[in-house]
Amino acid sequence: MTGINKSFSGNQVLKNAEIDIAEGEIHALMGENGAGKSTLMKILTGVYTRDSGEVLVNGTPVNYTHPKQAEEAGIVFIYQELNSVPDLTVRENLFLGKEIHGKFGILDKAAMDKKARQVLDRLGVSIPVDRTMSELSVGQQQMIEIAKALLVDAKVIIMDEPTAAMTLEETRVLFRVLRELKEKGVSTIYISHRMEEIFEICDRVTVLRDGQFIGTKKVSETDMDSLIKMMIGREIGERYPARHSKIGDTMLEVKDFTKKGVFQNVSFSVRAGEVLGVSGLIGAGRTEIMQSIFGYLPRDGGTLLIRGKEVSVHSPEQAISYGIGFITEDRKTEGLMLEKSIRENVSLTNLGRISDHSVIDKKKDMELARKAVQELTIRCSGPEESCDSLSGGNQQKVIFSKWIFTEPKILILDEPTRGVDVGAKKEIYNIINTLAEKGVAVIMVSSELSEILGMSDRVMVIHEGHMAGILNNRPETAAAGEKMASQENIMTLATGGKLK
Known part of the structure; x- marks a missing residue:
């Protein structure tokens, strides 16, 4: 050609x-x-x-x-x-x-x-x-x-x-x-x-x-x-930016989450300022566990605690009310209204913020959209540009912005950089780090092992619906004999093996 x-x-x-x-x-x-x-x-x-x-x-x-x-x-x-x-x-x-x-x-x-x-x-x-x-x-x-x-x-x-x-x-x-x-x-x-x-x-x-x-x-x-x-057209520096967030108290705790035939007795916690990476093979149940936390997928058993208090979350609306955000794996069908504008997509999760007595304030609506474009450097012609005309990386930034402005306490990311180029990935990693530094508890599901190892404080590995183990990814906090995150250890647990 x-x-x-x-x-x-x-x-x-x-x-x-x-x-x-x-x-x-x-x-x-x-x-x-x-x-x-x-x-x-x-x-x-x-x-x-x-x-x-x-x-x-x-x-x-x-x-x-x-x-x-x-x-x-x-x-x-x-x-x-x-x-x-x-x-x-x-x-x-x-x-x-x-x-x-x-x-x-x-x-x-x-x-x-x-x-x-x-x-x-x-x-x-x-x-x-x-x-x-x-x-x-x-x-x-x-x-x-x-x-x-x-x-x-x-x-x-x-x-x-x-x-x-x-x-x-x-x-x-x-x-x-x-x-x-x-x-x-x-x-x-x-x-x-x-x-x-x-x-x-x-x-x-x-x-x-x-x-x-x-x-x-x-x-x-x-x-x-x-x-x-x-x-x-330029040097990009380190692929994974240095992390400086301070790990705080436990923000979210999951106890014995079970969905028959999908996942069983899953228990873990994530702390304020922490990025908990979630790894495992396709079909292991990672996404389904996250959907259950968000109230989208009904579970058969288990309890959810936020800041030590048990809460009832049986719908995404309830999850959002407790400060939980969810960036889904498939941005095209679950994350965006593609035919709608950047402004309309950002507004979708922030209607309370831009409304007066249930009536949308058009000025606030546009201000929020402009803020999203500016703060997340969304490359576009303006807030009214249709999302289906944006590149994958910029579509992903729109999704991030609509959840960031809800000021979540817990943010679930399911394959946050899937189909995103190397430059946009670095920008997304910076966004994740900024959120963690503000005390947001981040759960990041990813199939990219280098991403898991480059961005996580701890790594939870799922195997066939069970939690196979949690690995420390911060050597400076490791206790004697504690299992550390590595590509070999993650894959061993993900395929049903045991660590020596």
């Missing part, structure tokens, strides 16, 4: 962008949110029409006008935002538009099940094909999307943040599959903000910044600092 230009409503998002992919290579495409990565790939696969430029496939000019044309040519795009139909089964999603028919045009379920099982086994996924997609975790749904690409015998697979919701073990399985595909001559365009993955799996990397081509390098001939500088 050379000289690719693309504008939307007079806003030029690609300016002479380019990329070249060799046969059988894993090629990273990197850049901040809004750099034009997804737009470039959507032009390649026929979702968007380029304004100018040239696309060659095997030396032949092409101009796909529909994703189906690209797929027929062996180019498949696995989107970051999952492209599945939630009410259909795994089988129906895998073969949607590619159904296998037997005699008289009747669907041959046996043939589809056999083929589905082969590709799912290859991915190490043991999901029944008659399960409904909505019953699966985000990580499991991502594996189904990858299975779709393998079913069509793709020559080029584009993966946009494929491991954002995966555990370390699921990521290892994916990398094994990518290496197998590479040996068979299949090329992968790998879009990710996770630097460690780029250096582990990719051959070359192309960087875009503000829609422009910055350069292509062999991964073996560059380093993390150089890539970051290419991406954001």
Whole structure:
């Protein structure tokens, strides 16, 4: 792809962008949110029409006008935002538009099940094909999307943040599959903000910044600092900012939380000014435990104490009244009203603050939105900009702002930097540290072990609905013989092992 230009409503998002992919290579495409990565790939696969430029496939000019044309040519795009139909089964999603028919045009379920099982086994996924997609975790749904690409015998697979919701073990399985595909001559365009993955799996990397081509390098001939500088045009310093918050008294205590078949007898506490990291494999029950604390998921047993006093929380409304905030894992469907403005989203959890006698004060409403844009450096045209036009990092800042202004005492973060670029991650980490320094008790669920280790004071590990252990991540406070947080210790507990 050379000289690719693309504008939307007079806003030029690609300016002479380019990329070249060799046969059988894993090629990273990197850049901040809004750099034009997804737009470039959507032009390649026929979702968007380029304004100018040239696309060659095997030396032949092409101009796909529909994703189906690209797929027929062996180019498949696995989107970051999952492209599945939630009410259909795994089988129906895998073969949607590619159904296998037997005699008289009747669907041959046996043939589809056999083929589905082969590709799912290859991915190490043991999901029944008659399960409904909505019953699966985000990580499991991502594996189904990858299975779709393998079913069509793709020559080029584009993966946009494929491991954002995966555990370390699921990521290892994916990398094994990518290496197998590479040996068979299949090329992968790998879009990710996770630097460690780029250096582990990719051959070359192309960087875009503000829609422009910055350069292509062999991964073996560059380093993390150089890539970051290419991406954001400056040095970023330490990935995880130093933490200075003072740990105070116990703010939240969970005792024997149980939801039959999901989690059992979970007990832990988090203190004012503390960041409690929560780790575990996908499906371990981390999110469900947090949803239960927030009153969204009913539990079968257990008690909740705030500042030592037992409270009844059976709805998000009650949770908010006790000073609990919850930034959900899926910002697109649970965290934001995408089609609404920044102002409307920030106001949603702060109606009492901007209202007089249940009537919204428009001046207060706008002042709050402007404060959010300014204090969290949300890059936008103004508070009235629609959230669906913002980059992932800026969408996440909108979600943070709507909860920060409720002045929470306890803030639950479920995958707070999922799909966010390295620059925006650093800004979010600074926000988390600022909240902790103000005495907010923070619970942070994350599948990124480096993030857990870089940001947490203690780490709670969940295994199959049980609390496997709590590890200290502050060496200066460690007692003699206390188990310390490390990648090895976390993974040992997360997979059901015991620490020596």
